[in-house]
Amino acid sequence: MRPPGLRSWTAQEGAPSPLGVTWIESEQGYNFALYSKHAERVTVLLYRDDDVANPVLAQPFSHLTNKSGRVWHCRIPRAAMSGARYYVYAVDGPAPRDRFEWHAFDPDKILLDPYARSIFFPSSFDRHAAMRPGSNAGKAPLGFIPACEPTFDWRGDRRPRHEWDTVIYELHVKGFTMNPNSGLSPDARGTYAGVIEKIPYLKDLGITAVELMPVFQYDPGDGNYWGSMPLGLFAPHHGYATAPSVCACEQHNEFRAMVKALHAAAIEVILDVVYNHTAEGDHTGPVYSYKGIDNSTYYLIGDRPEAPYENFSGTGNSLHCANHYVRKMILDSLRYWVNEMHVDGFRFDLASIFTMIDLYPNPELRGVAEEAEATLARIMDEAAR
Incomplete structure (x- = not known):
């Protein structure tokens, strides 16, 4: 039996699919889902236009209720988001290891969702802040929360095909x-x-x-x-x-x-x-997203810790x-x-x-x-x- 007052279990815990951020009309909230095999702690951070350095909400994910397999997920009602327009993640995990499983977790890094549909670069964006250890808050790219559905009138659109005369x-x-x-x-x-x-x-x-x-x-x-x-x-x-x-x-x-x-x-x-x-x-480059979320999942890692x-x-x-x-x-x-x-x-x-x-x-x-x-x-x- 689900708790009284909830339309569904996922209204509280979120769902592992689809990945990214999705508006759920029936729940009047957003579903956040992120894949990371090796992460030990995940938090979604929400920001408003007037302050891209300090989140209006930091929602940690529970191992028990907000994780299905290797996907971390949660559901946040729009009413609890305080007018936030942007979202990112903070992810922590094990220290780097040798040979084929080299992690790059940094709990202070602001990390972009690989499934973000639109990306915002604040005026304070600084590539070099992502290349140094520690926080890049206020200087990182942020994912847009889809406050409006990007509807478009495709009526009358037909895909042209030029099989034999393509130029x-x-x-x-x-x-x-x-x-x-x-x-x-x-x-x-x-x-x-x-x-x-x-x-x-x-x-x-x-x-x-x-x-x-x-x-x-x-x-x-x-x-x-x-x-x-x-x-x-x-x-x-x-x-x-x-x-x-x-x-x-x-x-x-x-x-x-x-x-x-x-x-x-x-x-x-x-x-x-x-x-x-x-x-x-490479290892000297910025940490924007994939590296900090799950380095050895997204990239081919060799057996040389120095490179x-x-x-x-x-x-x-x-x-x-x-x-x-x-x-x-x-x-x-x-x-x-x-x-x-x-x-x-x-x-x-x-x-x-x-x-x-x-x-x-x-x-x-x-x-x-x-x-x-x-x-x-x-x-x-x-x-x-």
Whole structure:
């Protein structure tokens, strides 16, 4: 028998699925769910706009009631959130170990949810604070709590298909639209909206598909112009939106409006996706998310404590794509971009990383590309160099 007054057990304890933060209409609250195999303590922290350094609520997770298997979860009523707009996690666990299981837990670090749909960078954001031990409070990226559902009118949208006459134009959203010689209005330059204004130009060239260079949220402090150092695999890059910090829903809807306009012009949308590494780099790089949540789950770890990360990607780390939950995260990301954002295909950067199992190649992609193809998305990959 559940306690009186509760609609369900999960109204108090939360549910392990789906991962990320989810609005539960029937309970008028949010479900928070985070995977970590090795964590010993997890706390979700909520922040308001007027103070991104001190949480208005710090909700610890109980081993007994807020953990199912390796997923930590809780349910927080909206009435108890004191107007919070952002959320992150604090995670603690065992000390680093040798050989293949090197942990990077720091209970003072503010950690971004890998499933965050939109990411906020406060004006006080400091990449270097994430590279040092100890707290980066007030200087860390935060996940938006979905205060509004990012609904979008997809009526009339049809996915174009060009099986035999495909002409692909690879473009960088900012590079394609930012220069004054683009002929765009100043507000549209460097944005998803700017791509819409350039559709007549693409049509004049006979383009049937655009391949967008990486649009996943990346670290604005990294200095990588191309977006190839992803931080969030579900979040569109905020810097390409006309209102990057006003409303998370608008970031999504600006991207969706671009996709719908391209579809109306019979142009497919293909994403250049980077699932082989992240913006966190090697052991000298920042701790934003994956490292502090469960380092040896998310990354391929070798047998050298002085340089623990295997660097098959050439960027400092390599995602452990053979791990069940890492593979699930990648597949969930692919489904999200196809089902919620209506993209038509993917070009995988350095797809050979998908075949790495315990540091040795495996001839199968272990379902990643096959799952994406089952969604009717185009699949392209970059072979190992």
